[in-house]
Amino acid sequence: MDDVEVRRIRNDFPILSQQVSGKPLIYLDSGATSQNPLSVLEAEQEFYEQRNAAVHRGAHQLAVAATDAFEHARATVAGFVGAKDNELVWTANATAGLNLLAYSFSNASRSGAGNQPSQAQRFALAPGDEVLVTEMEHHANLIPWQELCRRTGATLKFIPVDDDGALRLEEAERLITGRTRILAFTHVSNVLGVINPVRELTALAHNAGALVVLDACQSAPHLPLDLKALDVDFAVFSGHKMLGPTGIGALYGRAELLDALPPFLTGGSMITTVTMSEARYLPAPQRFEAGTQPISQAVALAAAVNYLRETGMDRIHRWETELGQRLVAGLDAIDGVRVLGPKPGRERTGLAAFDVQGVHAHDVGQFLDDRGIAVRVGHHCAQPLHRRLGLTATTRASAYLYNTTDEVDQLLDAAGRIRGYFGVTTRGAGV
Known part of the structure; x- marks a missing residue:
């Protein structure tokens, strides 16, 4: 799979053509609920x-x-x-x-x-x-x-x-x-x-x-x-x-x-x-x-x-792995952002939960939503895990077969602006 094929696949998902806050919807919350192709609705x-x-x-x-x-x-x-x-x-x-x-x-x-x-x-x-x-x-x-x-x-x-x-x-x-x-x-x-x-x-x-x-x-x-x-x-x-x-x-x-x-x-x-x-x-x-x-x-x-x-689960897995690695590497490179789970280059699926130091996850989610980017915020029904890792909430971006590399890049660009927007510029600032 590549971006060309994914853009064709997106035509099967009517909901992805809408705009949010005046911007094209970037849906990165499939870990919570995925979208439905026309064949399922029909x-x-x-x-x-x-x-x-x-x-x-x-x-x-x-x-x-x-x-x-x-x-x-x-x-x-x-x-x-x-x-x-x-x-x-x-x-x-x-x-x-x-x-x-x-x-x-x-x-x-x-x-x-x-x-x-x-x-x-x-x-x-x-x-x-x-x-x-x-x-x-x-x-x-x-x-x-x-x-x-x-x-x-x-x-x-x-x-x-x-x-x-x-x-x-x-x-x-x-x-x-x-x-x-x-x-x-x-x-x-x-x-x-x-x-x-x-x-x-x-x-x-x-x-x-x-x-x-x-x-x-x-x-x-x-x-x-x-x-x-x-x-x-x-x-x-x-x-x-x-x-x-x-x-x-x-x-x-x-x-x-x-x-x-x-x-x-x-x-x-x-x-x-x-x-x-x-x-x-x-x-x-x-x-x-x-x-x-x-x-x-x-x-x-x-x-x-x-x-x-019909799309092919092996192909879907490889595409999501590529998106996941792109997502994790990009987030890991942003000052003041902590990514949970395997480090870049290590096996993982196409999702990443992250903490923006000095900014509550709910504020991160609202910042991204204003830019048309839908993510999940909170403890993701895993409070003991968050507590073990010293956190109360994180922001989670989760990709699927209908997401493009450009959408991941737009999330990364937005994530890099969060701390500056909220006036947090010192690494290690308290949450």
């Missing part, structure tokens, strides 16, 4: 115009067409991440998927509920058991495990990061023991842009008999992803970060694990038999899909996956 509209009906319920032709579209979308998205159809559960987003797992573990801990109580016991936690996360986790991959430990009496521990934000792998080797039941960690940090060694960490966990939960929110949109090859047990990702709509995400789980895991939400469409005293549940994935599902959103997410596949 796929959802076409579903409502031609196929809108309840799935897995009606026997009429429209319901059959809706069900076919829904399940075809599942197969498309599952294949995109190297999974089988029955290993992909639709959720509202990645946060919902992680909570689904945490509460299902709770259900196993209480009673071994589900169709196979004896199998469900493998998920039961009790005092003495440990759940391990990392210090760089998004709150969505931290708080559900905090609550699970509170409910079950298990202990939550974390793998620390060093002063540059990298995981201390020697500590991971020490902390992963026979007491570890779950290791939950992010594939790519939404603050640091660092790509964690999934296979190495997964091997350590499996050798100790622990289950591995991967947060793939920042990897599924940007890297070629094969969850089978990575050998993780569960993984989550969100549609709105990978050109899809909001309100749709997915939980991946190995088939034998999902079928043994007790359900979380219960109700219609996830049962085989119901009496007035008990119920029996369907196999996965339907056992975790109670009620009306995000049908049109699933169809649109499949269209997003097709767009990414």
